[in-house]
Amino acid sequence: MVIFHDIQLKPKQKVSVTMLVIGLVCLTIFITATILLILSFHFKKQSLIDTALSLNSSNSKKMSLSMDRLFTSMRESLKYSVEILHNYPDMTSQEAYGKLELLRKSSHFFNSIAIVKETGQIHAASPASLSGLEGTVVASEVAKETLRLKAPYLSKPYLTPTTKRMIVSMSEPIFDKQGTYLGYIVGTIYLQEPNVISQVFGSTSIDENGSYYYVVSSEGHLLYHPDIKRVGENVIENPVVNELTQGHSGKRQVVNSRGIVQLAGYSIVPSTGWGIVVVSPGQAVDNLLHQFIQGILVYFVPAILLLLIIAIWLSRRLAQPFVALARLISHYEQGQSRDAEVSSYWNREADLLAKTIGRFLKHIEEHTDQLSREAMIDPLTGLVNRRGMEKIMNQWMLETEEYTLLIMDIDRFKTINDTYGHPTGDVMLNHLARLLQRNVLDEDVCCRYGGEEFVVLLKRTPLSEAYATSERIRCAFETDENPIGRTCTLSIGLAHYPTQTNEPAELLSFADQALYEAKRNGRNQSVVYNEDKKLLDNQQMLL
Known part of the structure; x- marks a missing residue:
């Protein structure tokens, strides 16, 4: 605690800061009230942010588990289809089409299903709109990779060369009883059309404050987004998406790829390596904070206005010499007014400070040029450093x-x-x-x-x-x-x-x-x- 003692003024003696103590006490009240307001604001803001982040993180985890179960079911569906179609070479294209149509409609997992021979030719495809593809050779890199792997495969998003659709495909190899590779069965999800993801999660209501979710691939491409035009877009620069592509789940406040502040919870889907991100706009928190601050200001404004008037008057009186000294030092630092005289001030402490500064400025001026030169020269060779x-x-x-x-x-x-x-x-x-x-x-x-x-x-x-x-x-x-x-x-x-x-x-x-x-x-x-x-x-x- 600082204790101020009255100083008896003598003729021509400078005014003591003690005379301003009463005013400073009032100013302290204002500062205290301001600090309380700021702390309340920050605590409330942090509380709202933590709540939103926790809620979004919880929702993303639940959705990732649901999607994991969904894709596990989709994979099991394809394996079951392989058991049914392992002898597909003995079937006509029409017979194979009938079974594919039944499988597709019974599960509603895939927008289309096709059987591809080991030669890369399409044996049969469902729905009927793809029936004209029988006998054609698949040309996409994903199809070639699937044939090369001869193993279960989940592709990254790609644009089909024929239909120009943005799709993701899931495939399962087909072997006969002797273990000979016969090709594979592939199910596709049309990302820019109604699909299993939008059917299962698209109508999920997160809350009413503008929150939404999106799904990204392990390479950072949007697989599902409320704005259908953004599907397929690479958003790897988004910090949250970047975390997901590295296999990390979590929650954080982030500025997305379009410069919008969001509160995001994100989780990895184990079976696919995809990520689900649930986000709330930062503006929603700001709106709640504005309401909170408005309620507090109703009580604070009258007192603050009064204290502000007092603080301005006292501050101007107290700070005037120090402002002048600071301006003098600033000009001196910039090489201006080096010959200016240091003024005498009404405040005793300020006057003592001004005289001390005057002496130091002269001392600094004597050494500044020398130090500047030495700072630019290598001491060993005398060259520029x-x-x-x-x-x-x-x-x-x-x-x-x-x-x-x-x-x-x-x-x-x-x-x-x-x-x-x-x-x-x-x-x-x-x-x-x-x-x-x-x-x-x-x-x-x-x-x-x-x-x-x-x-x-x-x-x-x-x-x-x-x-x-x-x-x-x-x-x-x-x-x-x-x-x-x-x-x-x-x-x-x-x-x-x-x-x-x-x-x-x-x-x-x-x-x-x-x-x-x-x-x-x-x-x-x-x-x-x-x-x-x-x-x-x-x-x-x-x-």
Whole structure:
């Protein structure tokens, strides 16, 4: 607890903050009331969100279990059909059609059922609208995969080549008594037409606040959605769908692929790997929160208005010097008004603070330029460091300045450190730094990127000229006398801005890839990064 003591004012003495305590107490009441209102809002909101998420999660689990039982029944139906039709080669197409029609109508699981021979030809198909397909060879990739697997198969959604329907197929292989593969029986679900999913779940009422559900495949395609036009759409970017495709069930607040906030509960259907998502619009929670807040504000508004008037008056009085000081510091930070005098203020504490700030500003001004310079320079070589390099690259990007980036390092530098010691290695780095400065123009920038890696930024230099400069640097380093008295070499990677990329970070990455290519090709060479991921022939760059 902070205890304020009255201070006896002397002539010309600054006003104490103590005089404002009474007003601040009133302001505290306002803050307390505001905090209570905010906490009530957040607790209520979280309660509504948790309730909606739990309800949707529970509904999704129930629906996934129901769908799991449904698809298990569908699979059993196909197995039963195989037992009936295992001798289908002895049946005429009309006889097989009759049995398929009976099976389809007795279960209502599939929109169509067909028998496909091991050769890929359709032996019989139901309903009658597909009767003209007998003898035709199925051409879809799904059909070919089913024939190849010779095992139970549930396809992903696909568009049929003949009827142009978006469907999902479930198949079961047919073997004779000797185990010879005879083909398969396949049942299809027409996703964009009335089907078993919409019949079983389509009329399910989740609640009355706009909630609904949808079904997705294991690859993220919509298999069922209230908006029939969206069936077949890939919604893998939806975080909930992405979770389902990885085999996870759960609940979460999410922004869907169309930017709408939703409260989603989602569960995996074990037998198919599909997912069921039950969602409620976030707007429904917002509407309930608005009603809650409106009820509270009826009681709070009169008191808040009164306290607000008091708070504004007190805040202006109390904050005026501090605002001025903050503005002064802000302008000073931006390089403005560095010579401005710090004013004297009526508030004693503010006046003391202002004088202290004045002294510190002078001290900061003395060190700011020095620190800025040191922050941009590598202490070992005196070249621009990585931070300074990135700043220059960004500045040239803003100025749309063409430049070529060279990244290089000393081949087998670790051997130098191991053989001669790290102090000698540092001398070699300084030797390379001086060599770089001698071989570039004044407007070019030489940088130490880190370790034995250096970067040169060649301003207004196309790749052909940059390559010549790179080779000059490489040859000079190889032939010039150096501190260790034996030949050392450089590997160099080049990339050009903006012809190869508009992003400085990507440009550096391209040059780095070219550097690694130079290393892989035997070191002691310059390599230019190519936009098509192929390295240009170095001889062509000399032409």
